Amino acid sequence: MNTVLQVIGISKQFGAVTAASNISLSLGSTEILGIIGANGAGKTTFLNMVTGYLRPDSGIIRYRGSDITSLEPREITNLGIHRSFQIPQIFPKLTVFDNVLISIGIAGGITKNRWVPLRSQTSEAAVVGLLERYRISDYRDRQAGLLPQGVRKLLDICMAMVGSPRILLLDEPTSGVSVEEKMVMMDTILEVIRPREVGILFVEHDMEVVEQYANRVVAFSEGEIIADGLPTEVMSDAEVRAMVVGSDLQSNPR
Numbered sequence: 001m002n003t004v005l006q007v008i009g010i011s012k013q014f015g016a017v018t019a020a021s022n023i024s025l026s027l028g029s030t031e032i033l034g035i036i037g038a039n040g041a042g043k044t045t046f047l048n049m050v051t052g053y054l055r056p057d058s059g060i061i062r063y064r065g066s067d068i069t070s071l072e073p074r075e076i077t078n079l080g081i082h083r084s085f086q087i088p089q090i091f092p093k094l095t096v097f098d099n100v101l102i103s104i105g106i107a108g109g110i111t112k113n114r115w116v117p118l119r120s121q122t123s124e125a126a127v128v129g130l131l132e133r134y135r136i137s138d139y140r141d142r143q144a145g146l147l148p149q150g151v152r153k154l155l156d157i158c159m160a161m162v163g164s165p166r167i168l169l170l171d172e173p174t175s176g177v178s179v180e181e182k183m184v185m186m187d188t189i190l191e192v193i194r195p196r197e198v199g200i201l202f203v204e205h206d207m208e209v210v211e212q213y214a215n216r217v218v219a220f221s222e223g224e225i226i227a228d229g230l231p232t233e234v235m236s237d238a239e240v241r242a243m244v245v246g247s248d249l250q251s252n253p254r
Contacts, residue, residue, distance in 0.1 A: 002028065002029045003026045003027070003028055003029070004027055004028065004029045004063065004064055004166055004167055004199045005026060005027040005050070005061075005062070005063055005081075005167055005199065005201075006026045006027075006061075006062040007023060007024055007025050007026070007046075007050065007059070007060075007061050007062075008024050008059055008060045008061075008062070009022050009023070009024055009058065009059040009060070010022075010023045010024075010046075010049055010056040010058065010059030010060070010061065010069075011023070011056060011057050011058045011059055012042075012045055012049060012054060012056055012057055012223075013057055018222070018223045019042050019045040019223050020042045020045050020046060020049065020056070020223045021222075021223045021224050022059070022224070023042075023046060023059070023223075023224070023225060024059075024225070025218055025225065025228065027167065027199045027201055028199055029166070029197050029198075029199050030197055030198070030199060031199050031200070031215055031216060032190075032199075032200045032202070032213060032214055032215045032216075033199075033200065033201045033202070033214060033215065033216050033217070033218065034202055034203075034204055034209075034210040034213070034214030034216070034217045034218070034231070035201065035202070035203045035204070035217075035218050035219075035220060036203075036204065036205070036207070036210055036217060036218070036219050036220070036234075036240075036244055037203075037219060037220030037221055037244055038221065038243070038244055040222075041220040041221050041222065041223070041244075042220050042222070042223040042224075043171075043203045043220050044086065044171055044203065045223075046220070047083060047169050047171055047201075047203065049061065050076075050081065050169065051073055051076055051077075051081060051083050051169065052068075052071050052072050052073040052075070052076045053073055055069075055070070056069060063076075063079055063080075063081060063167070064166070068081075077163075080163075080164075080165045080166035080167060081165065081166070081167045081169070082160045082161065082162075082163065082165035082167070082168055082169070083160055083168070083169035083170070083171065084153070084156045084157045084159075084160045084168075084169070084170050084171060084173065085156060085171050086171040086172045086175055086203075088152045088153055088155065088156035089156060089159075090144045090145070090152060090155055090156055090159070091144060092143070092144050092145025093143060093144075093145060094143070094144055095140065095141050095142060095143060095144065096131070096136060096139045096140050096141070096142055096144055096147070096155055097127055097131070097140040097141060099144050099155060099159060100127045100130055100131065100155070100158060100159060100162070101118060101119065101123060101124070101127050102118075103159040103162040104118070104123050104126055104127065104162050105118040105123070106162075130158050130161070130162070131158070133158075133192045134154050134155075134157070134158040134188060134189075134192060135154070135188055136151055136154050136155060136158065139151055139155075149176045149177055149178075150177045150178065150181040150182075150185055153173060153174075153175075153176075153177060153185060154185060154188065154189075157170065157173065157189055161192065161193070164196065165198060166197070166198060166199065167198065167199045167200075167201070168193065168198055168199070168200050168201075169200075169201050169202070170189075170200065170201070170202035170203065171202075171203050172203055172204060172205060173185065173186065173189070173202055173204065173209075174186065174204065174206050174209050175205065182206065182209060183209075183212070186209060186212075186213055190213065202214075207235070210231060210235075211231050211232075211235065214231050215230075215231075216228070216229065216230060216231070217229065217230070217231045217234040217235070218234075219234055219237070219240045219243075219244050220244075221239075221243045221244060226239050226240060226243065226244075227239065227240045
């Protein structure tokens with residue numbers, strides 16, 4: 001398995017607060033890596049640095065061997081690193097269909113010519129295909145802001161997958177999703193992604209989801225990595241149990 005993402009010693013300060021301290025990790029081309037940690041542990045800060053929304057104070061981020069530390073979010077997305085957000089980044093007043101259509105216009109590579117209409121037979125067929133793969137076709141004409149939370153999450157992830165990314169970063173994909181929906185949603189995501197060579201890194205508070213889907217787990221605490229290994233090893237680590245699993249993480253279903 002090739003390494004597609006390599007993070008070397010990145011740190012980030014916000015005044016007197018250390019959000020990330022000397023973080024180093026790698027992600028394989030088909031690996032599913034789960035990141036756990038209490039609120040404020042630095043997980044989302046880490047994702048924001050990898051995707052260009054924050055600039056590290058020090059350290060290097062490499063994608064397929066190239067330094068991307070100083071690139072802007074759009075440049076990083078165009079390279080093949082896509083993400084979803086803890087709070088879905090959708091256009092709430094538009095339909096599900098139009099949300100995905102806009103994503104295709106931005107990242108799908110169907111047309112880059114401003115004079116060519118986005119809505120075409122090709123782009124509409126691409127939207128229909130994505131909605132079917134993510135099992136949200138029944139909602140295609142619904143206003144996105146009125147969708148159930150689980151469907152909003154799937155829509156956000158569906159939009160993130162436009163353009164065939166090589167890395168997909170998911171920030172708390174099951175947050176706010178019901179017990180009945182969360183495993184179905186994760187199964188749907190992986191069913192779509194598995195035929196492709198995509199490395200997945202997901203931040204998650206639900207230990208049941210982490211244990212079931214991650215190949216490897218990294219535990220964050222106070223901006224530092226305190227454990228990195230197989231899920232069973234990390235979950236049984238004494239420091240992780242004291243500082244992460246025993247904090248505000250969910251070891252039981254909602």
